[in-house]
Amino acid sequence: MPFVFIISIIVILVILFKLNDKRVEKINRKHDQQVKNIIETYYTVDKVECIYRENGKTELVFQDNSLNLNSYQVKIVNGFEDEKVEIKAPLYNERDLNDLFERVLAETYFYISKARYDGLIQATA
Structure with missing residues (x-):
């Protein structure tokens, strides 16, 4: 009888851990x-x-703030219709939203048309 009781408690704990995960x-x-x-x-x-x-970095300036990216994250495309923001980030097990934002941003690519890029590029930061 105690053996069945111990086994049932173990089964219940396993189920609870699975549900929590x-x-x-x-x-x-x-x-x-x-x-x-x-x-x-x-x-x-x-x-x-x-x-x-x-120096291998690109800073995109928006109205409220700016994003510091690696240069390979900003890609030049031919036309305005090809412009997009592509996020290739996998699922992260990150609880802190600031850290999560940084990790997702590191896997984000900005496709900017040559005309827009040439109009917005500045000499130095």
């Missing part, structure tokens, strides 16, 4: 999606006001 994963997915939505909404190519490029 799924809940945590769902919360992390929600945070990831929130950060991706913020980037896609507030950091669009048409909202870039100025571009600074220096």
